[in-house]
Amino acid sequence: MTEEKKKILIIGIGGGLAQILSRLILNEHPTWEILGIDSRSISRVPKINGLNATSMKYSRGNFENLFRAHEFDAVYHLGRLSHSSGDQEQLSKRIELSVMGTNRILELCHRSGVKKVVILSTFHIYGAMADNSIFLTEDAPLRASMKHPELRDVVEMDQICTNWMWRHQNEISTVVLRPCNIIGPQIQNSMTKFLLSPLALRPIDYNPYFQFIHEFDMATILYRSLDKVPTGVFNIAGNDFLSLRESLDLIGTKGIPFPIFLADGLNGILKKIKMDVPEYLLDYLKFSCLIDNKEIKTHLGENFLRFSIKEALELIKLR
Amino acid sequence: MDLDFFKNTPEDDAKINEVFAGLRLHYEKHKDPWGFNIDLCEKTLRKLVPIYRKYFKVRVFGQENVENIPYIVVSNHTGQLPIDGMLITIAFLLDIAPPRVLRAMIERFMAQLPFMGDMTAQLGSILGDRANCEYLIDHNESILVFPEGVRGISKNTPDYYKVRSFSQGFFRIALQKKTPILPLCVIGAEEMFPFVFHATKLARAIGLPSLPLTPLAFPLPSPIDIYIGKAYQMPDHLNPESPEKEIKEHIYHIENRVRRMIAVGMKKRRPFVDSVRVPLSKYIIKELRRKDD
Numbered sequence: 001m002t003e004e005k006k007k008i009l010i011i012g013i014g015g016g017l018a019q020i021l022s023r024l025i026l027n028e029h030p031t032w033e034i035l036g037i038d039s040r041s042i043s044r045v046p047k048i049n050g051l052n053a054t055s056m057k058y059s060r061g062n063f064e065n066l067f068r069a070h071e072f073d074a075v076y077h078l079g080r081l082s083h084s085s086g087d088q089e090q091l092s093k094r095i096e097l098s099v100m101g102t103n104r105i106l107e108l109c110h111r112s113g114v115k116k117v118v119i120l121s122t123f124h125i126y127g128a129m130a131d132n133s134i135f136l137t138e139d140a141p142l143r144a145s146m147k148h149p150e151l152r153d154v155v156e157m158d159q160i161c162t163n164w165m166w167r168h169q170n171e172i173s174t175v176v177l178r179p180c181n182i183i184g185p186q187i188q189n190s191m192t193k194f195l196l197s198p199l200a201l202r203p204i205d206y207n208p209y210f211q212f213i214h215e216f217d218m219a220t221i222l223y224r225s226l227d228k229v230p231t232g233v234f235n236i237a238g239n240d241f242l243s244l245r246e247s248l249d250l251i252g253t254k255g256i257p258f259p260i261f262l263a264d265g266l267n268g269i270l271k272k273i274k275m276d277v278p279e280y281l282l283d284y285l286k287f288s289c290l291i292d293n294k295e296i297k298t299h300l301g302e303n304f305l306r307f308s309i310k311e312a313l314e315l316i317k318l319r
Numbered sequence: 320m321d322l323d324f325f326k327n328t329p330e331d332d333a334k335i336n337e338v339f340a341g342l343r344l345h346y347e348k349h350k351d352p353w354g355f356n357i358d359l360c361e362k363t364l365r366k367l368v369p370i371y372r373k374y375f376k377v378r379v380f381g382q383e384n385v386e387n388i389p390y391i392v393v394s395n396h397t398g399q400l401p402i403d404g405m406l407i408t409i410a411f412l413l414d415i416a417p418p419r420v421l422r423a424m425i426e427r428f429m430a431q432l433p434f435m436g437d438m439t440a441q442l443g444s445i446l447g448d449r450a451n452c453e454y455l456i457d458h459n460e461s462i463l464v465f466p467e468g469v470r471g472i473s474k475n476t477p478d479y480y481k482v483r484s485f486s487q488g489f490f491r492i493a494l495q496k497k498t499p500i501l502p503l504c505v506i507g508a509e510e511m512f513p514f515v516f517h518a519t520k521l522a523r524a525i526g527l528p529s530l531p532l533t534p535l536a537f538p539l540p541s542p543i544d545i546y547i548g549k550a551y552q553m554p555d556h557l558n559p560e561s562p563e564k565e566i567k568e569h570i571y572h573i574e575n576r577v578r579r580m581i582a583v584g585m586k587k588r589r590p591f592v593d594s595v596r597v598p599l600s601k602y603i604i605k606e607l608r609r610k611d612d
């Protein structure tokens with residue numbers, strides 16, 4: 001029996017995770033077709049049989065044309081700008097893309113009969129707070145933007161998606177994933193850069209716990225979300241966690257011992273000597289933000305990850 | 320005071336070895352998500368035992384009321400600084416069988432302090448939060464709660480040993496987890512700092528939960544008695560969502576048990592003056608002898 005052909009749209013194909021996901025899908029289903037788009041350059045996207053990568057501006061017109069020209073069975077929305085700058089112009093641009101853009105994409109998915117939408121959010125939306133409970137469930141309040149307005153778009157995008165998801169649950173299956181820190185040789189996020197930097201601030205006054213997931217495991221979860229995960233919001237993390245100092249030791253990053261409580265005030269100076277970290281990340285270097293994984297395990301099983309936290313950390317050294 | 324004061328007796332050293340050999344078996348099974356560090360805990364305990372035994376001369380009563388099950392231990396809070404919490408924790412490690420690490424609930428203020436937050440977490444404290452308590456009880460751990468909160472230790476001298484009204488959170492958690500509550504009282508901690516004035520307005524202005532002002536730099540060696548009452552069993556007809564009125568009735572009973580234990584304990588209290596005088600006179604005699612030699 002021949003397999004049903006499917007057409008998948010991946011928004012944000014310029015990212016390492018989207019490319020691993022494309023390979024996974026096309027390895028399993030060589031007859032499927034993937035259209036990958038990104039507002040960034042796609043010159044670094046490798047040539048993969050079945051993947052058609054295009055660079056385009058994320059505008060209403062372009063998205064409408066895209067959905068008119070193709071009949072997608074599933075859409076992956078991995079196209080969020082990195083939330084690493086507090087600059088006002090960047091913030092407006094990000095809100096336009098993450099919040100307004102997401103809304104348009106979801107409406108287009110609904111109108112054109114897409115059956116599955118998978119959205120990549122992040123655990124950062126919970127915020128790193130001194131009074132965080134241990135293992136935050138999906139129902140925990142999203143407090144990240146209380147202290148850091150630069151995370152507003154990330155929180156709002158998640159909220160828009162979840163509201164939309166429940167409103168249209170009978171017509172379209174939507175999965176919102178909130179993964180812990182995704183790390184790997186192909187990922188270029190703030191956390192990976194921080195962990196590998198020889199100038200990483202090594203807190204002497206705090207030692208919070210972290211959860212990490214390897215990029216391959218995250219891509220596998222995105223892939224399995226197509227048919228194994230029903231409509232809903234899911235935290236993504238393994239069972240294990242490590243303290244920041246243990247994590248840095250494991251990678252072999254000595255870093256610069258530093259009292260993090262001073263970093264808030266000194267970030268300007270630290271920026272000049274290239275030791276700065278995004279302001280929102282400073283809180284994660286002080287307080288733990290561990291997430292609960294019971295919900296996703298009910299659909300993907302107890303052992304849904306291939307790499308342990310220690311293996312994931314050791315593997316980022318391969319980059 | 321000679322250096323022997325800071326040394327543990329061979330019996331205490333042997334006891335600590337035995338206690339931590341058992342505790343390691345428990346803590347090796349699962350990693351603590353708050354960062355409890357059993358090695359640091361053992362090291363710190365070895366340093367604190369002389370203070371517990373010789374400086375505060377802690378006596379524990381009611382050990383027979385403690386069984387080998389998780390409890391929510393509820394105590395009065397006295398003494399300006401949470402030294403009472405430290406002494407209760409040591410008592411449950413050394414003088415109560417089976418030994419256990421009581422996980423003390425701390426205020427958010429404490430948890431967010433640089434150095435202090437990390438250190439207290441490594442020594443077993445956790446932020447007072449319902450989800451945290453439930454997690455610990457599920458992992459067979461006992462919790463130490465001061466339901467008076469900061470109001471308990473921030474008392475001016477005339478209010479010493481007056482029990483403030485208890486908050487309700489601990490009782491709802493106990494109902495949820497069907498965990499018995501162990502009432503306890505500490506006698507002697509108020510006298511560690513006998514003259515205190517609380518600068519409440521100043522504390523509020525600079526964002527501190529309390530600001531006790533005292534002429535003393537160190538706590539006085541007030542003899543401490545810890546009384547453990549009988550476990551308060553959870554009523555079957557209540558659940559964690561029961562109305563406040565019904566919960567308050569039980570909270571009132573627990574408060575009263577603690578008050579009664581304080582009243583009994585106060586009558587049996589060892590004289591505070593002797594406690595200061597005896598070590599001082601021993602020290603003077605020793606110094607005189609040293610000079611004679």
